[in-house]
Each structure stands twice: as C-alpha cells, then as structure tokens.
Amino acid sequence: MVNEMERRIGEISGVNVDACYLCGKCSAGCLFTEQMDLLPHQVIMYIQRGDDSVLNKETPWICASCFTCSVRCPRGIDVAAVMEGLREIQIRKRGYQKLDLKKIENLEDLPQIAVTAAAQKLTW
Template sequence: MSENMGLAPPKSPPILLTREVVNAGFKQQVNELSGQHMDACYQCGNCSSGCPLAQEMDILPNRIIRLVQLGQRDDIINSETIWICASCFQCTVRCPRGIDIQAVMDALRQIALDEGIDHFGPDQISPELAASVPQPGLVGVYRKLAT
C-alpha cells in the first residue's frame, strides 16, 4: 500500500483540443447539474493543495475543473479522481471563487453513473466490513459510487 505515497503526477498527458469536443456541451451539462459556473475557476490550485486525498488521485481537482472547461468528458469520467473524492468539502470551503467543487465532483460522478459506470458494487465489500462499518458509510458509498 505504500507505493502510492508520493504526490500526484506533476504533468497530465497532452490533450488534443478540437472545436467539436470543446463545444460539445459538456461544460454546460456540468454547470446545470452542479449549479456552479466552471468558467469562474482561474486555476489557483487551492482546491488541490488542500485536498487530503490529492495524493491518491490521478488528476488533481483543479485540473479536473480545467478539463471540464475544455470539454474533456472521456478523460474525466474514466478518471480515478471522481471516485476517490470523499466529499469532505475542504475544497468548497477554500475556493476563492466560491465554486462548490464537491458539487462538481458529484455532478461528474452522476454523469459517469448515468453512463452505467458503477464504481463499487455490493459484491466488492467483504462480509466482515459489511457487518461492522456504521450504516452512514454503507449508505454513503452506494449513493455516491453506484447507480
């Protein structure tokens, strides 16, 4: 479990931007679902620096927002980040632009789930865990990570 201790990769792979992809309406969809304005983000990185789970993520939260602005739907809904976010609202509290980033993550999870991408199923939990975790953990995980 210790191989993942370092910081998230400093560089994201290059992306190819085309007018069709950027204008396909993904950003608007996220705006509507989350009630936030993606264009408000000016990439200060405060969300990523405060995120307790940033080191577990493949794409940092501020980069997720940038990718939403650029309409990179596939990169996002196939990322680990949206499933690693624990909805702790640290980023939401600290965003100087007032974006509820947790709500954006929820919207992204919902878009992925609507595609039928379940991240966590009842078969993936061990019986001992299921018998001991307090119920908010069980209800929470299936509400957030499964359809």
C-alpha cells in the first residue's frame, strides 16, 4: 500500500519512489554527500517507510538539482525531483521560507541568475 509520504511525493514530483531497490548508485555519485545529513538513497528509504522526519533533514536543501543521480538511476527514478518534492512540501506551508532575501550578504556581487535561482527554489 502506498503510504502518505509516497503519495504526496508522487503527487508533487510525479515520481513513484516504490520503484527504488536501494542500490545506492545515487548516493555514490552525489557530489554533495559531505554536507548531507542523510544520503540520497536513504531519503528514498525514509519516504518508502512513510517516515516524515525526512522533511526536517538538510539533505533536500543541499541537493543542487545537478541531476547526476537522476541520469544514473537504474530504475529511472528522478531523484532530483524527489528532493524538489520534499522542498515543496515545506515551502508550501504557511510562512515557511528557507532563505530570507533581505539577509543575502553579498547581494551586490551576485549575478541575477544566482539570486533568481535561490529565490525561486528557497523562498515560496
């Protein structure tokens, strides 16, 4: 049976996380695991178990949407989209934002592409 976490992730990102057999290839290729508190395949595992504590992990916010995992997944799972799903669940909550635009330190120095990317991913 599909649990609530799987259903919500499926709804937002269109990904069926049940297809994952936890081979760990996504985690092996991920460039940002050093900064993560949960490996990408573990994130999938949490969702499969219906454990919503995954929402409070840093990993989805460390994912930079580089799609290395998505390209390499033997089961065709768009892992980057799963991470986006987790971010969206949080961001859609009333008052939630990961980035305060008024607290960007080096705003003068940043090109618009950087500010826009961060604002679009982390504020809503």
